[in-house]
Amino acid sequence: xxxxxxxxxxxxxxxxxxxxxxxxxxxxxxxxxxxxxxxxxxxxxxxxxxxxxxxxxxxxxxxxxxxxxxxxxxxxxxxxxxxxxxxxxxxxxxxxxxxxxxxxxxxxxxxxxxxxxxxxxxxxxxxxxxxxxxxxxxxx
Amino acid sequence: xxxxxxxxxxxxxxxxxxxxxxxxxxxxxxxxxxxxxxxxxxxxxxxxxxxxxxxxxxxxxxxxxxxxxxxxxxxxxxxxxxxxxxxxxxxxxxxxxxxxxxxxxxxxxxxxxxxxxxxxxxxxxxxxxxxxxxxxxxxxxxxxxxxxxxxxxxxxxxxxxxxxxxxxxxxxxxxxxxxxxxxxxxxxxxxxxxxxxxxxxxxxxxxxxxxxxxxxxxxxxxxxxxxxxxxxxxxxxxxxxxxxxxxxxxxxxxxxxxxxxxxxxxxxxxxxxxxxxxxxxxxxxxxxxxxxxxxxxxxxxxxxxxxxxxxxxxxxxxxxxxxxxxxxxxxxxxxxxxxxxxxxxxxxxxxxxxxxxxxxxx
Numbered sequence: 001x002x003x004x005x006x007x008x009x010x011x012x013x014x015x016x017x018x019x020x021x022x023x024x025x026x027x028x029x030x031x032x033x034x035x036x037x038x039x040x041x042x043x044x045x046x047x048x049x050x051x052x053x054x055x056x057x058x059x060x061x062x063x064x065x066x067x068x069x070x071x072x073x074x075x076x077x078x079x080x081x082x083x084x085x086x087x088x089x090x091x092x093x094x095x096x097x098x099x100x101x102x103x104x105x106x107x108x109x110x111x112x113x114x115x116x117x118x119x120x121x122x123x124x125x126x127x128x129x130x131x132x133x134x135x136x137x138x139x140x
Numbered sequence: 141x142x143x144x145x146x147x148x149x150x151x152x153x154x155x156x157x158x159x160x161x162x163x164x165x166x167x168x169x170x171x172x173x174x175x176x177x178x179x180x181x182x183x184x185x186x187x188x189x190x191x192x193x194x195x196x197x198x199x200x201x202x203x204x205x206x207x208x209x210x211x212x213x214x215x216x217x218x219x220x221x222x223x224x225x226x227x228x229x230x231x232x233x234x235x236x237x238x239x240x241x242x243x244x245x246x247x248x249x250x251x252x253x254x255x256x257x258x259x260x261x262x263x264x265x266x267x268x269x270x271x272x273x274x275x276x277x278x279x280x281x282x283x284x285x286x287x288x289x290x291x292x293x294x295x296x297x298x299x300x301x302x303x304x305x306x307x308x309x310x311x312x313x314x315x316x317x318x319x320x321x322x323x324x325x326x327x328x329x330x331x332x333x334x335x336x337x338x339x340x341x342x343x344x345x346x347x348x349x350x351x352x353x354x355x356x357x358x359x360x361x362x363x364x365x366x367x368x369x370x371x372x373x374x375x376x377x378x379x380x381x382x383x384x385x386x387x388x389x390x391x392x393x394x395x396x397x398x399x400x401x402x403x404x405x406x407x408x409x410x411x412x413x414x415x416x417x418x419x420x421x422x423x424x425x426x427x428x429x430x431x432x433x434x435x436x437x438x439x440x441x442x443x444x445x446x447x448x449x450x451x452x453x454x455x456x457x458x459x460x461x462x463x464x465x466x467x468x469x470x471x472x473x474x475x476x477x478x479x480x481x482x483x484x485x486x487x488x489x490x491x492x493x494x495x496x497x498x499x500x501x502x
Contacts, residue, residue: 090243096245109293
């Protein structure tokens with residue numbers, strides 16, 4: 001008998017909460033001023049309640065077109081970063097690509113041999129760049 | 141070439157790169173005083189950025205030339221210091237790089253690698269005082285939890301002079317626009333250096349080192365430098381030999397609306413609006429030209445939001461003729477600094493040249 005009474009009280013309370021929630025969303029609260037954007041719970045409590053933040057990064061790796069040096073490019077460059085880094089660059093002349101690839105070796109410590117470096121530069125120039133403008137001889 | 145992507149805790153943003161993510165804020169978000177956290181631009185140097193933080197074990201260390209090395213928990217930062225709060229503008233040093241001609245290598249941002257947010261945190265000065273800085277210290281340098289991809293790659297770390305660190309401007313933020321920071325914007329804490337480029341705003345700040353000798357790493361001595369010339373500009377054919385680390389924001393106005401893709405109608409009033417920033421001296425004037433810079437008129441300045449915030453501006457315009465218009469905007473700050481007609485530097489940094497907006501009236 002006691003159990004039944006408790007269950008009834010719980011059921012009625014639950015029904016009340018549900019009704020309030022439904023009514024609140026559709027009626028009274030919908031016409032209220034938008035809630036304050038600052039959290040109602042202080043940050044300290046919020047982070048104490050959920051002290052772990054976890055995200056999962058999705059990558060959007062583009063397919064790279066074939067070409068001379070493709071093999072070196074896809075094995076060496078993508079060790080550290082997405083090929084998309086190249087996709088967003090303007091089509092630079094060989095001089096600029098050479099300097100960029102060399103920066104990866106010199107400044108970022110990429111473990112790329114000089115042969116591989118040359119292959120990568122060739123790939124970038126053929127697919128996404130141009131040869132340096134020829135030096136115009138001075139005819140005067 | 142400019143796809144969109146949605147990363148954790150972020151809205152759809154313009155994706156310049158995916159690993160590590162480089163995400164640009166679309167201009168439409170800049171029509172309000174504060175930039176929402178989920179729309180705030182993202183820039184990491186290395187793919188080894190933090191993706192999992194447990195605040196129960198996270199510590200920020202203060203080491204080096206100090207009397208008491210510190211290991212502060214997130215809770216220590218919340219409870220052991222007087223909180224400070226401010227609205228502060230931040231901008232990637234390479235924002236707007238794609239507009240340089242000739243073009244330069246690097247992240248090819250348009251104008252969206254910037255934003256304005258309210259931060260809450262603790263003064264760097266207060267943390268350093270607790271650690272007891274040695275009188276021999278000349279710099280404080282800052283590291284985050286991001287890891288280089290190779291042992292041979294230089295760990296990202298940037299310094300401030302001890303005078304700057306103790307000046308009471310810089311703070312360590314644990315809250316952004318009233319919420320915990322998004323992971324991609326530096327959760328749980330990041331350095332805020334008001335008036336200075338975001339390269340100094342180290343994300344997921346985990347270590348402060350007090351140094352008796354200046355830090356001399358790749359990020360100081362090679363990257364993030366501009367030529368030592370008036371206006372930090374150089375000739376593309378003869379790049380300058382002498383460079384210096386870039387620091388504070390130059391005075392600059394940027395158009396936010398309309399954009400050049402919008403066709404305007406003859407006889408219909410619109411509001412031309414934008415933002416203006418400087419190093420904290422204060423924006424005093426923004427002028428707009430509707431005729432390619434021949435004549436200028438004053439835009440209306442919004443109220444001052446905060447010392448290091450951007451200041452918004454607007455101007456009503458009713459085009460009376462069909463055709464193409466070349467709009468310009470130009471800011472002037474309290475120190476009298478205004479904007480150049482020409483600039484170029486080989487890193488594509490610190491852009492401050494007068495903005496142009498070409499629109500068509502039909």
